[in-house]
Amino acid sequence: MSTMEMNWDYSDPATGLSLPAPYFYDSQVFEDEKQRIFLKCWHLVGHVNEFREAGNFICQDIFEQSVIVVAGRDGQINAFHNACRHRGNRLINERRGKIPAVLRCGYHSWCYGLDGSLRSAPRSDCLKDFDKTLYGLKPVRHEIFAGFVYVTLDDSAEPVAKMAAGAEAEMRHYLPDLDRLKLVEEVDVIVPANWKVIQENSIEGYHFDLSGPVHKRIAELIDFSGYRLTPHGKWWTYIGPPNADAKTAYGEPIAGATRQTDSFFNIGLWPNTTLYCFPFTDMVGTFIMIPLEPEKSLLRFGYYVPEHRPTPQLTKAAIDWMNRELGPEDISLNVTNQKGLRSFGFQQGRYLIDPEHPNQSEHLVHHFHKLCYQAIRE
Ligand code: FES
Ligand SMILES: [Fe+2]
Incomplete structure (x- = not known):
């Protein structure tokens, strides 16, 4: 890969080009990420x-x-x-x-x-x-x-609480039972895609009502116009307020079911950890993209519920829906995305940056790319 192809000007997300495609399959990039990101992060x-x-x-x-x-x-x-x-x-x-x-x-x-x-x-x-x-x-x-x-593995890494200053309060606001959780299940899925391809997909709402049919159903549970994706340095949130008219979710009635939050809450910690809660559910999900090879990742889904009360049927249905429907629909996008990144017909694209419609804007993708680029190149 020539140096030219690997240089990236990230100064203006609105007019600039996206992170060059080789960053998603080049073996030297992958090695650099291993040494400078994953052997140093939490x-x-x-x-x-x-x-x-x-x-x-x-x-x-x-x-x-x-x-x-x-x-x-x-x-x-x-x-x-x-x-x-x-x-x-x-x-x-x-x-x-x-x-x-x-x-x-x-x-x-x-x-x-x-x-x-x-x-x-x-x-x-x-x-x-x-x-x-x-x-x-x-x-x-x-x-x-x-x-x-x-x-x-890095004895000089700054403490998590310092790296993600402010994140804990945000988590506790949306996930009040954080300290009282038990693991329901952990599901590992091998995905033939670079770990960043999986991350990008989860940190933009642009594809919600434009990709597969399952995505439209999550968009229906939230007030999508209020979906906000917010970078805070080495952590970020993407949160959607609930659709006040929703009566059922994941095929179950909403009324009477205990929950962590009505909102669609997601919080990301650098570089590859996400904690989330689906709207109206009594669960805390973990979603971790573990790099294995330049074009192969292990996607680890953890599902936790409060241990001091029964899990509502709605929450069980949401976990099942994630495992059987939403997860696979996103994974198939990850796989086809990875294939296209290898094409001679693609090198860099454009970010959809839209301050008027921040719910559909890809500013968080740019933010994440910039963190990755800076970690290995600067
Ligand atoms: S006891 Fe010999 S390798 Fe562990
Ligand atoms: Fe998605």
């Missing part, structure tokens, strides 16, 4: 309530890195690299589970406590100068932010 792992019982763990893979996040006996959450300190064997290969008394390596049975300390190493008595305290699992930095646990 990654949402799961909800704090998933760590109530000692030994409960979630493994978070970040490219070839893997992190174990586990509840300790003292009620604290610990995070470690998922590699035995003997010969490096990966210790855990499941996404979620429970470590019994100790974490035992499957190779030579070195055993670690839930605090990461090395408890036993068979036959190590014969070793000269072997100090067990020097061979605990290597810790990984982690934080709790608005009820969810995040990890980063």
Whole structure:
């Protein structure tokens, strides 16, 4: 790829051209994003309530890195690299589970406590100068932010609360039960598209009533003219007030169903985490675009509901609708979009920037592209 094709002038979204197509398939760009974005950013792992019982763990893979996040006996959450300190064997290969008394390596049975300390190493008595305290699992930095646990591989990353200053108040306003959630299900889908293609699709409303039939149904549940997409540096929101005339949603009556909010609420955290709530539902969804290859991503959908009351039928129907209808309709757009980006007939397009109709404007796509470009090129 020539340097010319990779340079991008982002100064004026209204008249300028969009991020050049190679950014969505070039292997060097992908490597740069890995090094400068994903090995430095925060990654949402799961909800704090998933760590109530000692030994409960979630493994978070970040490219070839893997992190174990586990509840300790003292009620604290610990995070470690998922590699035995003997010969490096990966210790855990499941996404979620429970470590019994100790974490035992499957190779030579070195055993670690839930605090990461090395408890036993068979036959190590014969070793000269072997100090067990020097061979605990290597810790990984982690934080709790608005009820969810995040990890980063960068010890100098600014705290999530600082990077996303103001985001927590916004979340708590729309998602009052953030601290009282339980996981209903997590669904992983492999999508043959660059992670940014998936992100772009979710941060513009331009396609809502112009693409597939399922999208029109979400537009009908909100007062689409009031849909607003707002950048705040390294976090952003896209929020639509409810359609006051709506009587049913996802095939279920709205009246009487408990909910987090009437609105369509979405909040994005740099670079690839989204939390959201569908209108009139009692759920908090997580939507994470995990890059695997330049043109392949893992899309992880998490569905959480308040644990202290029954889940309304309407919310169950909304989750089912996302899994079976809206998700697939967007994914098919991601796939065809990725194919077209490879065409000799496309290099850069135009952003639909419309201050008069901010609900349909692509200003947030430009904002996101700019963050990505700056992260790897400046
Ligand atoms: S590699 Fe883990 S005990 Fe040997
Ligand atoms: Fe969409």
